[in-house]
Amino acid sequence: MELDIVALSRLQFAVTALYHFLFVPLTLGLSVLLAIMETVYVMTGRTIWRQMTKFWGTLFGINFVLGVATGLVMEFQFGMNWSYYSHYVGDIFGAPLAIEGLMAFFLEATFVGLFFFGWDRLSKVGHLMATWAVAIGSNLSALWILIANGWMQNPVGSAFNPQTMRMEVTDFFEVVFNPVAQAKFVHTVSAGYVTASIFVLGVSAWYLYNRRYVDLAKRSMTVAASFGLASALSVVVLGDESGYLSTEHQKMKLAAIEAMWKTEPAPAAFTLFGFPDQESRETHFAVHIPWVMGLIGTRSLTTQIPGIEDLVEHAKVRIRQGISAYDAVQQIRAASDQSAVPQAARDALEKNGRDLGYALLLKRYVDDPRKATDAQIDQAAWDTVPSVPSLFWSFRIMVGLGFFFILLTGTFFYLSARRRLDHYPWLLRLAVFAIPLPWIAAELGWVVAEFGRQPWIIEGILPTAAAVSSLGAMTVLLTLLGFIVIYTVLFIIEMGLMLRAIQSGPKPDDEPEAILVPPSLIAAE
Template identity: 65%
Template sequence: MVDLLLVDLSRLQFALTALYHFLFVPLTLGLSILIAMMETVYVMTRRPIWRDMTKFWGVLFGINFALGVATGITMEFQFGMNWAFYSHYVGDVFGAPLAIEGLMAFFLEATFVGLFFFGWDRLSARAHLVVTWLMALGTNFSALWILVANGWMQNPVGSAFNVDTMRMEVTDFLAVIMNPVAQAKFVHTVSAGYVCAAAFVLGVSSWYMLKGRHVALAKRSFVIASAFGLASTLSVIVLGDESGYALTDNQKMKLAAIEAMWKTEPPPADFTAFGIPDLKERVTRYAVHIPWAMGLIGTRSLDKPIEGIEELVAKAEVRIRNGILAYDALERIKADRTDQAAREAFARSSADLGYALLLKRFVADPREASEAQIKEASWTTVPHVPSLFFTFRIMVLCAFVLLAVFAVAFWHTMREEEAPRWLFRMAIIAMPLPWIAIEFGWFVAEVGRQPWIIDGVLPTFLATSELGVYNLFLTIAGFTLLYGVLAVIEVKLMLAAIRKGPDISREVEAMFATTRAPARPLAVQPAE
């Protein structure tokens, strides 16, 4: 039987390292673009203040980039260490985008990061600008291939199970790359990174404005962050809607769990703004609905239903029964590779093999499963509804709060009037919100896929390595301690760099000598 404690600890370790790694990734994605934009203005105007801005935010980018690389390497090694059967079973598919990420995007990114920092006095202004944009593109390409791999886990297109190798193999690599789930995840995740960087720049700039320090740099950074943040937040919201639409076609159970929709509602379905899911009674209590909203988000129509959890569980039961036929045919093929009848039987029901594997949680041979075990296995296809329901809504709330902050900041910059001090304080308070939304977003994406590590193909509990529980406890403690130390180092380095401030050139110092420490923060003017 499956050791569920071993599975839970393996999942916990990967979740801790992945969530910690993704504290750094979004800021790297967004800061790289903002830095490239700032340097573009410098090359166009030759104003030293924009060069100083590029260098200052570049230092913070560099600190964050280094920690992101260190934690990312550890995470990728876990596929071989903690998830050996997963790597064996789907490595021919999953390994390709992961290898491309390492060989192309990461090396491209790392090479141009080095040129960015050490090429200021060795390259012409235009050549250095090209380097900076290539660094930004490399950073975003790195995210692309990771999300192609993750998108395939959510929607395993362009692949098939090979009865001769007993593994999943690529049948159409272009389909893997153009996977609609992967594409939606990429643009949504990258936009979230842009929001994260914009909130960071806006918050630090607001702190300078409140302190009356480096006002020339802070004013311009505030302007560019407010505009970039507003556009990025709107993009995240629109693309989040697109992700919801993609779930309707590819991950119906995840969508139903996010909505705590226990039964199929007449179209167009309402969106549940608030409620309390009751797992025992399988109802959502105290629900507050927004009419038609979920139908429009999920189906782009007023006449198509969104299936509820109970109906999807019934469909899963049918697929489990059909999957047992595939499992039986596969066992016959293992016994006799020349059994053509078994191969034909497997071909007819191979799409449901993964559902039969869900029974291995209860019985060694799925063909021996009882009726009660089949029904119980069908209900394991439902992820934890309350956690998905609440984390999704907190994520959405964070997005709309950030939209309001960026919108007010942008409005003040466009009116060329003095920004109120409360706005600066609000920008500082809002700085953690992008990270909260992003981490909760990944929680929704990954927990919502359970019980699958590859949706509909391989259950999570079958994918782990044969590690002892003691080893996992020891490594989790070690990673927690190591990452705790790295977190302290990261925060101290960031705070030290922010307190020190930018290396303002003499020309800029002279130009803005009279505005170094105003009694009240100056108006946020449009960038020169």
């Protein structure tokens, strides 16, 4: 069997990214929950809140260490497995990652140490500030990473330089304030908050069900239910914003998510259920809800959402225009100096330069895109369609879980307000079994975002197949197997540590409970 270097490189990055993303959401959410709990401790002086902060902080620390270790490996892969990608867009992609390391990661890592070792060395307010710094650093880290990823989805503020054959920054602020990046950031962070809330809710429910650490469990559930409900609601709202932006910047991804093979009259219907068949290009047993997709995708009743077949026809046009741009680039590179470049080549690049990436899709079938046949152009155009069944079901499972989280956190929020958290044992068991669900939703969200961008590693600019390093397939296969083995061992160790910490429970706090003395008694003395 012939090994495909592109497929293996994609699989290796997907495995490491999915594994790394097991830790990211919990880090984002727990850091903020810790800061909230410690804020209550500082304001009230109640030792139980300090005990809560320390206990959940232990679980945060275990998760944080594994997240850092797996995140570093991902960054090295850009140079190892995706060297042409690093060369092509390193001027843009590298800047947010460098800022993330300097601004966010160092801030987070420094104050994590103060959080764990500063309880008896800092004042209450000083330690609280360190805890909030950890939370801010974690979220800033996510911001800069998602700015880099958002640029891959919507490459703004940049231009192609035919002399260096690289993308270069033209407007850094446009890269930073990319609407896709900002929407992805708030959506991802909110999903992390939901993940941590369900985790705290589930573990606390297990304690309450077994009548262990009841005071800590009830308080933790109250905080998690309140924070989780607000976060779950925001995930839905911000997910709607992401869908709206996809209509503008990633039309093919949206059409694939909806299995919308043909353009429908506006407003388009939402496919609630069905079985997409990519070979026959139809969706079997489809159940439609009229108008809903048009309202979500365009926020109007008159704007059409293009279907897959129309988008493929548009891709054929862009491929032909890209061939013209590719020919112009070759003339510019072949010229001995800039004055020798034909004006017609300059004009062609100026007119069709934004479609150069579409010509590179032909590299999969022919070395020189200018020699491509009509059949190869048609084939390359259909390559712009990602796996429709994968996106269709990933999106619907993710959304279904999102509404379940709203229901679950809303129920416990109501019960906490009524002080009836321990009145329904079956609900406590449900909360325990729900612990893994936010991770499933988060991983499916990653699949929708990244798998839906294929065949592009940078939307409309650089095909994934053109971005890999010149490595032997066996080399990538061996490193992939090595990562799987090492990560499996790390996962087993991490789960063992987490379960042991949960089983052991919170340690007794050595700080005496604050006693508030009535002013009248002080005056009498």
